[in-house]
Amino acid sequence: MEKIKFIDLFCGIGGFRIAMDEACKENGLIPECVFSSDIDPFCQDSYEANFGHRPSGDITKIDERNIPEHDILFAGFPCQPFSIIGQRQGFNDIRGTLFFDIARIIKQNKPKAFILENVKQLVGHDKGNTLKVILGTLKDLGYNVHYAVLNALDYGLPQKRERVIIVGHREPIYFSFPSPVRPFKPLSLILERNVDQKHYASSYIVKKRKEKHDSAYKLSIWHENKSGNICSYPYSCALRAGASYNYLLVNGERRLTPREMFRLQGFPDTYKIVVNDSQARRQAGNAVPVNLVKAVILKILPYVATTLDMTSVLREYEISYFDE
Numbered sequence: 001m002e003k004i005k006f007i008d009l010f011c012g013i014g015g016f017r018i019a020m021d022e023a024c025k026e027n028g029l030i031p032e033c034v035f036s037s038d039i040d041p042f043c044q045d046s047y048e049a050n051f052g053h054r055p056s057g058d059i060t061k062i063d064e065r066n067i068p069e070h071d072i073l074f075a076g077f078p079c080q081p082f083s084i085i086g087q088r089q090g091f092n093d094i095r096g097t098l099f100f101d102i103a104r105i106i107k108q109n110k111p112k113a114f115i116l117e118n119v120k121q122l123v124g125h126d127k128g129n130t131l132k133v134i135l136g137t138l139k140d141l142g143y144n145v146h147y148a149v150l151n152a153l154d155y156g157l158p159q160k161r162e163r164v165i166i167v168g169h170r171e172p173i174y175f176s177f178p179s180p181v182r183p184f185k186p187l188s189l190i191l192e193r194n195v196d197q198k199h200y201a202s203s204y205i206v207k208k209r210k211e212k213h214d215s216a217y218k219l220s221i222w223h224e225n226k227s228g229n230i231c232s233y234p235y236s237c238a239l240r241a242g243a244s245y246n247y248l249l250v251n252g253e254r255r256l257t258p259r260e261m262f263r264l265q266g267f268p269d270t271y272k273i274v275v276n277d278s279q280a281r282r283q284a285g286n287a288v289p290v291n292l293v294k295a296v297i298l299k300i301l302p303y304v305a306t307t308l309d310m311t312s313v314l315r316e317y318e319i320s321y322f323d324e
Contacts (some may be wrong), residue, residue, distance in 0.1 A: 001030050002307045007067060007111075008036040009075035009102060011055050013046040016074040016115075016269065019244040020292035026298070029305055035164055042279045049274045059101045063107040064241045071299075071304050072115040076288045087324075103137050106168075110142075112304045115296055116166040117288050120149045123164055134166070143168035146175055151267075152289035158187055158235035165296055173303045178247045178295035187219050187234060189251060190263045198278050199205035200254040201246050223251040235317040236264050241285030258284070266290030 008017050017033055018165060036055040048054040055061055083294050091269055104116060114225055123131055126322060131147070138145045145168045152161040155178070169175060201209075203297040209222060217233040225239040236248060239261055248256055256264070258273050258280035265287045273280050304307040 001026055003030040003032050004072065004301070004305055005032045005070040006074060007070045008055070009031055009059060009073065009105070010077050010098070011036045011038045011047060011074075011315075012040075012043050012076060012287055013267075013283045014051060015290050016076065016117075016268070016293055017051060018271070019288075019290045019297055020072075021289075023294050023301060027301055027305070027308055029301070029307075031121075034070055037062065042275050043283060045276055046272075046283060049220055049272045059098065064105045067109060068107060070111060071112050073102070073106060073109075073111045074116075074293075075114070076117040086127050097126040099134055100137075103141065106138070106143075107141050110170070112171070112175075112301050113144075113167070113169040113292065115191055115300065116168075117291050117293065118164050118166075120162040120164050124147060131153040131164075131240070137167050138166070141315060143170055144172055144175075148177045148178070150177065150292055152292045153184055153235060153324075154182070155289070155291040155295050156181050156184050157264060157266055157291050158184045158190055158291055158321070159231070159238065159289070160235060161188055161238040161292075163174070163289070163292065164291070167276060167296065167300060169300065169303055171303065174305070175299065178299050181295065182290075187221065187236075191219070192257055194256055195254060196319065205246055205249075206253050209249065213252065215252070220251060221248070221256075222249045224249075239264060239281075239287075240284045241282045243285065261285075261289075266294075 006020055008014070010075070011017065020031050020038055033051070036047065036053070037057070037059045038047065038055045039058050041113065044055050102116065125131065135145050135147065145166065147164055147166045149162055149164050152159050153165070165177070167175060183260065209224070209230060215222065215229040215234065217232060217234050220232040220234055221236040222232040232252070240247065250256065258277055260271065261281060261284035262271060263269070265284055266289050267287070275283065
């Protein structure tokens with residue numbers, strides 16, 4: 001069985017790693033994470049509890065020459081500089097410059113491919129100039145680069161979570177982003193039946209919400225935006241690390257449990273939640289949707305692994321190409 005080596009930068013709680021493990025298992029490949037990094041000690045705790053090793057810390061202090069050779073690089077680099085919730089400072093925010101740490105590692109190690117993830121606002125930030133710099137930097141490193149805004153709702157998860165995905169590969173290949181997968185998993189399979197009373201909103205909050213809104217769905221997640229407007233859907237709006245405590249309420253009555261939030265991001269129930277509720281909410285809000293990135297990984301794996309059959313991939317490309 002062929003071994004595929006990868007590194008997991010800004011790894012958080014391991015969404016990319018779970019996706020990679022599942023994608024490789026489906027294709028008879030052995031995934032090997034040779035390096036991971038995240039500066040958050042609570043994320044390091046979760047990663048270590050689930051994967052058996054503790055990620056390295058501050059990536060800016062790690063010499064790229066000390067990172068082992070790898071086939072694929074994954075990085076969900078910090079999104080706050082480009083987020084609609086943040087101040088949109090982009091490269092003026094020190095976190096925005098962390099992209100260049102990814103670039104120096106790619107330049108040194110020259111992996112066969114990479115997959116980067118960020119918020120969709122990156123596309124339009126600074127009238128498109130920020131993304132232009134990022135794509136130009138990656139192309140100058142000798143890579144063919146593609147990007148698309150994908151929604152977790154289109155890949156089996158009941159969460160409207162749009163993310164820009166940037167894929168790069170050294171060899172000139174026929175790459176296309178994965179087609180949507182429908183339907184998404186119903187909330188009935190995500191929500192827990194027995195929920196601790198601590199997750200319920202106060203009677204005042206519930207009364208206030210239900211005076212404003214009447215849902216058309218028997219089972220829904222209610223969302224209150226920054227303006228105080230309320231809407232509900234048979235899926236969740238995007239989980240957010242820094243959202244107000246009552247930002248999302250199941251049927252307008254209770255908050256999501258940690259396990260429900262992790263399920264909305266595609267994490268299996270075997271994933272150990274070892275932090276308190278507050279940290280779990282933060283970790284889930286910052287995580288990458290497992291199903292979404294797994295779909296992308298499945299598209300790039302045949303070009304990275306030497307033992308996979310390319311026929312089905314090429315046939316799918318030919319069909320989509322001629323349809324266009």
